[in-house]
Amino acid sequence: MSEASADFWKRVADSDLLYSFRRSPGAIIAAVVTLGLGLAALLAPWIAPHDPFDPAGLSILDNFLPPAWEEGGDARFLLGTDDQGRDLLSAMLYGLRISLAVGFASVILAMIVGVWLGLIAGYVGGFADVIIMRVADVQMTFPAILIALLLAGIFRGTAGPGSSDSATMMLLIISISLSFWVQYARTVRGSVLVQASKEYVEAARLIGVSSIGIMVRHILPNVLAPVLVIATINLALAIIIEATLSFLGVGVPSGRPSLGTLIRIGNDYLFSGEWWITLFPGVLLGVLALSVNLFGDWLRDALNPKLA
């Protein structure tokens, strides 16, 4: 076991991917920033100076305090406070947590659905292929935001305003992933068509390996590289879509603000001089999306044999 894992790490250390990574400063910075933000989000309950969701700890008297270095700032609230007197830095850390969680969840959901539908469309072919790919075509004609708004509207209309927070979150994740699965399905289908005509698949068919066996054991691992690239780039997109939806008020429940919610709250007060409530979450969102995206770009180039 230890020998096998040592072998694995030797292969990683020797791989072209790591070599390419070490030689692209952009990718290193992007990875470090992403990782740092991810850690900050993960450790938010421990590193945040305040608990923004604890009503007992809030004081309405502390609202609209500017950042600590501005005139009238308070050393307890480094980046100032929002309309309800919540510490903005803490709210941002928790918001980051929610943004990343929604992003990851929707990307993983889209990946699972898309990869399977793509595998079936590519390997089974025929009628299944026609149905899946036509649905994908129709899906592609609607912008992601529109689908999400539509779903949110239907859901709110049927479930009523009293629906639970977790149900709203689930809905948000589903509606974001619904606009992403098409990309995975198309990419996987294309790769499957290439792989399925390769002779190693024929060799497996020859000895009677079942279709499921061939799809899972042979083809799936060989089509995952492009999926990984799309997933990384989609993560940035998903975070932005979530922020957009939250900004429009159909995103995460307002009791648990994400970065988008914070930006919306701040937007109401932007012209009355309380610029920090919008600016800091906005910058954080930009940095997060940019670094994830840059990392995805590098991954795409590094895994593309044509550019190597």
Added chain:
Amino acid sequence: MNVSATGLNPIVPIEASLVQAKDLERDFAVHVPFLRRLMPGFEQPVIRAVRGVTLAIPKGRTYALVGESGSGKSTLARMIVGLTPPSKGEVFIGGHNIWDPVSADEQRKLRRRIQMIFQDPLASLNPLWRVSAIVSEPMRVFGLMPDGGARAARVAELLELVGLSTTDGRKFPHEFSGGQRQRIAIARALASDPEFIVCDEPTSALDVSVQAQVLNLLKRLQKDLSLTYLFISHDLAVVRHMADRIGVLYLGELVEERDSVAFFETPEHPYSQMLLSAVPNATANSPSKGEPVGEIPDAASPPPGCAFHPRCPVAREICSRLHPKASQVPTGHASCHLL
């Protein structure tokens, strides 16, 4: 009942052979755009890739299928090995019809007896699997060696048999050269103890010096394990070194079938003669005998009569009208009006 589709008695009685293909045919529908399919009077065009091929391979022998691209040799091989269902005809291995097995259990047993070696040694190995996993897959699928230790020992034995080192099992396909990859593919093909192996252009992707290694290995394995080969190639010089019997395919039809020695001494069909004269000879700067002309026609619209007549140097008027029947020639048959 030893009568082939050509109405002739083959030299080897068909029932005594390990592998028999009877009157195999395979059509492929040509893809036509949707709207044109709706036009009145539309007829689905069909490519007849293989037409009425009957052949038999006795145990321990090598039958070589020779033909240029588009001759249908790969389609024929895929029908015989069980990958492409025939439109018509039957394939028997040891008397069992592989396309109409009595039970699922019999189908599994038949599959164990047939294996295939492919043209592109890199594409025929899963790039993400270790060699040991690749070679042991048939054993796992057929449930041959449930015990992991025994299976590992068998993999090591197979790797040694094909001239690789036992430690190579831990490596991945990309760590090997082309010739070594083809050895891995051969080891996998041997893993289920097959009797019959279809070799589809096994050396055409390899360099000459490596090709000789693989061809010699295949011959040695055949002798040691009494294997039966169906050997597909476009290279007549390679075929001469491998085959006991030769079938020449032209546009999906077997135009000549002979014992190897007789074929290379006196090819009977004009197409066989053209093919032989086209082989560049490396041993001396000898001018070619015949003059190859033209190219193999589109299988979707074959010429009437004898399919070879537009390229044939000795074609007569009858050749463009009438499809030739097979005539008996020494050690086999050939389909030409002039025989």
Added chain:
Amino acid sequence: MTDLLSVSDLTIDISTRRGELRAIDGVSFGIGRGEVLGVVGESGAGKSMLGNAVIGLLPARARIAGGQVWLDGDRIDALPRADLQHLRGARIGMIFQDPQTSLNPLYRIGDQITQTIRTHRPMSQTEALDEARRLLTEVGISASSERLAAYPHQFSGGMRQRVVIALALAGNPELVIADEPTTALDVSVQAQIIKLLKRLCQERGVAVMLITHDMGVIAETADRVCVLYAGRVAEIGAVDDVLARPRHPYTQGLMAANPTLTGPLDDGLRQIPGSMPTIAARPKGCAFHPRCSEALALCRDRRPPLITAQKVECSCFLYHQDSQALKAT
């Protein structure tokens, strides 16, 4: 006789993450007018890179690290890009392996040829059209208007390769580089293309550098042959001399390993053990010594120089004048 193309001590390096690797290592040869030089080697020998170096089409990570290339008195190994573009087509024609990808599928055959003609020669459209007809006839295609108006996909593989040859000749070049021109073709078509290449070379007096892995194609087409092994010349000489009596153990092995239509069949093919080393793992000394059955002790450390051994140049210590003495060491 002065050679039209003369390559001397050409060395090409490729930069990789493992450092600079030597792909071509001091290769020299010449081709005279009306002569076909066959460059033969197995995959990894560097034969295609040699052809690409002559026409200045090296991949981005490869560079000429030494040596010179001369074409009819002009040095061409360090030309600026614009001059190179004129060189290709006008003075050097190129034929590649796959006729499918050498032709633009969206343009008519006639347009592709006339365009190429007019790029390199001062001709009016009508003159170029006449020239295109002449070229097509020359390569064995009846030059009817119907043919000129056809698209590449309407031609068969052999016909397409004929069109590619016509394109290579369109600029009236002095040198034609043919990289595996028959590998993608069927045997019966290959024979026709070989004959065509040979005839054109004789009629036009162009020099042809024929790159191939196939000894048979060399035997049927080339006047002289250059055997490459691991980026170096193993043996170079007249085809008749080399093929009838190969000197270098590698050439000998290659000839013996090549299956033939004549000769005995009893004891199988002679094989060379192992395979061509990858560019990153070329052995010290003579690159062939690990596979050589006659290797001497010094072959492991010292690189054999190219020496003349009975009309043929060969880089092997066995033909060294002191070979008896060397064997003793």
